[in-house]
Amino acid sequence: MLGRKHKFRGATMPNFTAPMIPALALDYQKVNSRVMYIKERLDNAIRVEYLFATPGDQYQFIADTRYRTAHASSGLMHEPQQVGNLPSGESYIVPYEGEKEGDPSASTGIIPVQFGEEIVLYKIVNNRAVEIMSDGTTSEKERKLLEAEPAYGNVAELGFGVLDVFGVQPVGSILLDEKLGVHIAFGRSEHFGGIVSPASFNKKENVVHIDRVYIPACQKDIRIFSVTFVYEDGRRENIVANDKYLF
Ligand SMILES: [Fe+2]
Numbered sequence: 718m719l720g721r722k723h724k725f726r727g728a729t730m731p732n733f734t735a736p737m738i739p740a741l742a743l744d745y746q747k748v749n750s751r752v753m754y755i756k757e758r759l760d761n762a763i764r765v766e767y768l769f770a771t772p773g774d775q776y777q778f779i780a781d782t783r784y785r786t787a788h789a790s791s792g793l794m795h796e797p798q799q800v801g802n803l804p805s806g807e808s809y810i811v812p813y814e815g816e817k818e819g820d821p822s823a824s825t826g827i828i829p830v831q832f833g834e835e836i837v838l839y840k841i842v843n844n845r846a847v848e849i850m851s852d853g854t855t856s857e858k859e860r861k862l863l864e865a866e867p868a869y870g871n872v873a874e875l876g877f878g879v880l881d882v883f884g885v886q887p888v889g890s891i892l893l894d895e896k897l898g899v900h901i902a903f904g905r906s907e908h909f910g911g912i913v914s915p916a917s918f919n920k921k922e923n924v925v926h927i928d929r930v931y932i933p934a935c936q937k938d939i940r941i942f943s944v945t946f947v948y949e950d951g952r953r954e955n956i957v958a959n960d961k962y963l964f
Contacts, residue, residue, distance in 0.1 A: 720798045720799065720800040721798045724797070724798055725798065725800075726794050726795075726796065726797060726798055726799045726800060727794070727800045728794060728800070728801060728802070728803040729800060729801070729802050729803070730802070730803050730804075730892075731802070731892060732890055732891075732892050733892070734888065734890060736886075736888040737804055737888055737890070737892070737893050739885060739886075740804035740880060740883075740885045740893055740896070741803060741804055743792075743804075743806075743880070743883050743885070744883075745791065745792040745793055745805075746793075747883075748791055748792055748805070748806045748879060748880065748883070749789075749791035749792070749793050751806070751879035751882075751962075751964075752789045752790065752791040752806060752807065752808045752879055753789060753791070753808075754964055755787070755808035755877045755879065755956070756787045756788070756789040756808040758946050758954065758956070759782065759787035759808060759810045759875075759877075759946070760786055760787050761946075761948055761949070762782050762946040762947060762948055763781075763782060763783050763947060763948065763949050764779060764780065764781060764782060764783075764823070764946075764947040765779070765780040765782055765812075765875055765944065765945070765946055765947070766778075766779050766780075766943075766944070766945040766946075766947060767779075767780070767826075767828075767899075767901075767941065767943075767944055768941075768942040768943045768944075769827075769828075769829050769931075769939055769940070769941065769942060770939070770940045770941075770942040771829055771836055771938055771939050771940075772938055775942060776826065776827040776828070776829050776838065777826045777827065778824075778825075778826035778827060778828045778841060778901075779823070779824065779825050779826050780812045780824045780844075780872065780875050781812050781813040781822045781823040781824045781844065782810055782812055782813060782875070783813045783823075784813050784817070785810050785811055785812065785813055785910065786810070786910065787808050787809065787810040788808065788809050788810065788909065788910070789808050790802060790805050790806070790807050790808070790809070791805060791806065792804065792805030792806060802892070804880070804885075804892070804893055804896060805896065806878060806879050806880040806896045807876055807877055807878040807879060807895065807896050808876075808877050808879070809874050809875060809876040809877065809909065810874070810875050811873060811874060811875075811906045811909045811910050811911035812824050812844055812872050812875060812911075813844070814844050814871065814906065814911055814912050814913065815843055815844060816912045821843050822843045822844035823843075824841055824843065824844035824872055825841055825842060825843075826841055827839065827840055827841065827850060828841055828846070828872070828901060828929075829939050830929045830936065830939075831936035831937065831938055831939050832855040833855070835851070835853040835854065835855045835856065836851060836938065836939065837849060837851050837853070837855055837856050837859050838850035838851040838856075839859075839870070841872060844871065844872050845867065845870045845871055845872070846863055846869075846870030846871075846872070846903065847863075847867075847870060848863075849863065862923075865919065865920075865923070866918055866919055866920070866923045868904065868905070868913055868917040868918045868919075869903060869904050869918070869923065869925060870903065871903060871904060871905075871906060871911075871913040871917075872901065872902075872903060873902045873903055873904050873905060873906035873909070873911060873913060873926055874900075874901065874902035874906065874909060874926070874928070875901060876895055876899070876900040876901065876902065876928065877898075877899060877900075877956075878894075878895050878896035878897050878898050878899075878900065878930075879896070879962070880893075880896040880897050881897050881898055881932075881961075881962070882962075885897060887932060887934035887935065889934075891928050891930070894930050894932065894934065894935055895928050895930050897930070897932050897934075898930060898931055898932040898941075898960070899930075899931045899932075899941050899944060899957060900928045900929060900930040900931060901928075901929050901931075902926055902927060902928045902929070903925070903926075903927050903929070904924070904925040904926045904927055905917070905918075905924060905925065905926045906926070908926070931960075932960075933960075940959070940960050941957050941959075941960050942958070942959065943955060943957060943958050943959075944956045944957035
């Protein structure tokens with residue numbers, strides 16, 4: 718916004734650390750073409766189907782992507798007054814959150830998230846985590862948090878980082894690590910075009926947009942078995958198999 722007002726272009730680098738420097742030296746034209754490959758497909762997909770694999774089980778989550786446009790964050794800031802994050806390299810979309818009268822979100826299933834050794838299972842109904850299906854210390858904590866702040870359970874972002882093929886290594890910071898693979902965020906979404914905003918939370922200090930990144934460095938026991946985009950005409954396209962993009 719300030720870029721337009723004061724006529725400059727620029728890159729923002731929140732929480733940038735020295736280990737991220739190699740990720741600035743990539744061929745961002747190539748990054749851009751990978752980002753656009755996903756964005757064009759996400760724009761047309763009416764549904765994204767995830768199959769997660771854990772040591773004991775598989776879980777399916779189906780995200781409703783009707784009525785939504787995907788975003789491309791490709792690191793190219795060649796246009797005047799354009800401002801974006803660096804390092805960059807992801808396409809993402811906010812799932813449909815059911816704001817249209819009489820047309821609830823069809824997002825449904827289970828999203829597993831690993832905290833330390835524990836895998837927490839979030840049961841998703843109408844695009845919201847409404848129940849914790851697992852047991853353990855973190856599961857109990859998450860159960861209390863969801864009760865206190867239902868907006869925290871909102872599925873806020875389906876993200877697809879594409880820097881995996883450029884040899885970039887995870888550094889333990891979300892800014893870079895989410896660019897390395899599939900991620901899903903919970904909480905506020907209005908800054909990405911959704912409807913869950915800080916006002917949707919009961920307490921100001923609980924407002925979050927929290928990314929869960931499905932790469933081994935972030936969640937060692939949860940693998941992306943597959944991600945499939947489903948289109949209006951019923952066509953299905955496999956985008957990820959066994960943690961790897963198929964393009
Ligand atoms: Fe993201």
